[in-house]
Amino acid sequence: MRIARWTHHGAVGEGFVIGDGVVPFPRDLTVTDVLAAGLAELPALAAEVEGAASARLVPLAEVELLAPLVPASVRDFAAFEEHVEGVTASVDGVSHVAPEWYELPTFYFTNPHSIVATGAVVRPPSTERLDFELEVGVVIGGVPGSDGRDLAPAEADAHIFGYTIFNDWSARDVQAREMQVRLGPAKGKDFATTLGPWIVTADEFAGLVDDDGFLPIVIEAFVNGERIGHDLLSNMGWPFRDLVAYASRDSRVVPGDVLGSGTAGNGGCLAELWGRAGSLTPPPLAEGDEVVLRVEGIGELRNTVGRAVHVPPIPPARQRSRARGRG
Template sequence: MRFAAWTEHDTTRVGLLDGETLYALPPGTGLVDLLADAPTSLEVAAAQARAGGDTRSLPDVALTAPLRPPAVRDFIAFEQHIEGMALGRGPDATGDPGLYEIPVFYFSNPNGVVGPHDDVPVPPGCELFDFELEVAAVIGRAGRDLTPEQAREHIAGYLVFNDWSARDTQLAEMALGFGPVKGKDSATTLGPWLVTADELEPHRRDDRFDLRMTVSVNDVEIGSDTLANMAWRFEDLVAYASRGAWVRPGDVLGSGTCGNGCLMELWNRRGSRNDPPPLAIGDVVEMAVQGIGTIRNRVVAGADLRPIPPARRASDVRAGSSAG
């Protein structure tokens, strides 16, 4: 099954997608509301949508993000990407061995979620704007302290995930010992719809999904990989996220960037931050994942940078008090 969302008369509608026909659920229904007992709750919703007979044609609607997630966790699970990003520290640098011990992640901004065809503004002051090609799992049932085997049953489905990145901001904050924070704060594309987990099972190979992933800029392919190259499985990611904490319906867990799935990895491998060039206003980024779908976003001008003064130092305060 596939569930999509679209805007209609300034409201968001959700429905079952079958071919190019959308079977709309009643107004006010949100996808997160349907995930409390997935897959059973989604099967019930699909039957309700079909029975309602309220249909739309897919080409006639403006798709939005399939859901508004309560939480977004983004992992790093592709070895090629880990190795390529490590090269930013030097030609002989390698990934930290600890990345093979725990599937690390950072929390991204749920309020930054944008739809599969929305325009994406350049973050203020950003000169190294980048994308990241990923797939995300969506939680369907709440769980805590799950084993990987249990965690698989808590995944309702999957969607394409673009982790837009202000690399100059990210590099500055990571040099201070912090993970990616503000550099990932502006936008995350989710879409084009939620594909339920059972639909991808035919693509499972050696306990991974063998799905071709591609990203292009202005219709020129930049990178490709297969989801089968994940070092960690999605159920491993969910199990780790649930360790001592709840994962709840609608939570989104990104796979991390696939190999050759972002500009910065290519810059590190080629030794140039202009090969390919950073994203510019007017560029169109398209990501396609076999079995899931395609998202396509245009980069547009963002807000002007509003400077923030440097922090006050305690030594300056003490000096001022002494002078008084």
């Protein structure tokens, strides 16, 4: 099943994508409500909609898709070894993967208030090195009797409600400055994350998951019609259930959380290619460029880079006396 949010004649709708149309949930339910109820409750809800679906169907061509959920939080992992190899070379000229990367998955929190949808125009901060990132995200749903805390991988599997495409837009020059402070990324990332075009429920992929929990589906990135990168999602260092379990360690995952796979290898972003080429080839994204991410079994995200907006300057740190009293 596919679940989406959209606008139609100025009103927000939330419900199922059926064929080439959308049908609202009954009883004014929202995606947030459905995620909280969990995947086990979805068949009954779909049956409730089925009888009236044809009468309430609105063609996809007549709606504007929104991000498929309002996330409770967004964690983004770095689960592709090949991506780490390429990006480290773009930063310091030497391709390497730290031994610590192999020990446990690593993630950062990004901004749930900067989520945009397919079709939206991304307006990045002032940057000369704008980049996309080809990722898949899992969406967490409710599980009866579980608070989502300290999950084992097998338990974490049940919390995966579905999958969506995830584009972690990045201002690489801003990010590089931040990382010199050993903190971040922050403003190099938090201006936009694209999710969509909808959530495809986990049961749709059940027959594809291998014995180790990996999902071997094709993921691709295109810039202005040219395929820049492609990979298999199963080239992650950990399956999603391990990422969910790690996120829950000494913490919780809750319905509406989104966990990104991290950027794919083999051209999953421009920075990886810059590191391998030793130059800005292909060039950074510019105003008017179209980025399309396609994921087998989910669909595609399509975004156009907009004009950078002006922001007021922030002065540098003031050198203070370090006096300990007002004296």
